[in-house]
Amino acid sequence: YRNKELDFVQMKHRKKQRMSASNAVPKSKLLFVIRIRGTNDMHFQTRKALHSLKLRSINSAVFVKAIEGVMDILKRIEPYVTYGSPNFQTVKDLICKKGYGKIDKQKTPLTDNNLIEQALGKYGILCIEDIVPEIATVGSHFKEVVNFLWPFKLTRPEGGKLLKKTQYSDGGDAGNRADNINEIINKMN
Secondary structure (H helix, E strand, O other): OHHHHHHHHHHHHHHHOOOOOOOOOOOOOEEEEEEOOOOOOOOHHHHHHHHHOOOOOOOEEEEEEOOHHHHHHHHHOHHHEEEEOOOHHHHHHHHHHHOEEEEOOEEEEOOOHHHHHHHHHHHOOOOHHHHHHHHHOOOOOHHHHHHHEOOEEOOOOOOOOOOOOOEHHHOOOEEEEEOOHHHHHHHHO
């Protein structure tokens, strides 16, 4: 109980801290967020923030648009996630290897372009080759495509475990990685 209250107090302190230059909205409009810690000693508001981003389990990951509201949420849950700006090739590899779509509220692998056309055809997205640039460039139908995609379930990184409780800037794994997110995605993909 004491640890959950401590998490709540720390979350409020992180929320009140002024946005520094490193935590401001990044140049890239696209962020890839990976959950790296579990629910032990987690306050329910922290869990609620993680669930709002569809990060329900360890090693689950999602694409988000880098706007001020999302950056505020990421600042509050920073010890539990790592995030950064993926490049085009990483986005393509993730969607091709680990991509699942939400069809009739069921998790369906993205193996058939007809399924994608049925779900996203009204937005002009007909195949995987249309999904990748829509996400990588944060296009006009980014929200619909991200809602169609199921959260990615990544594997444990090769070459050892993560230093979950230490910030990335201090040599750990939690927090903002900027462009270095591509390295950990390749290890976990």
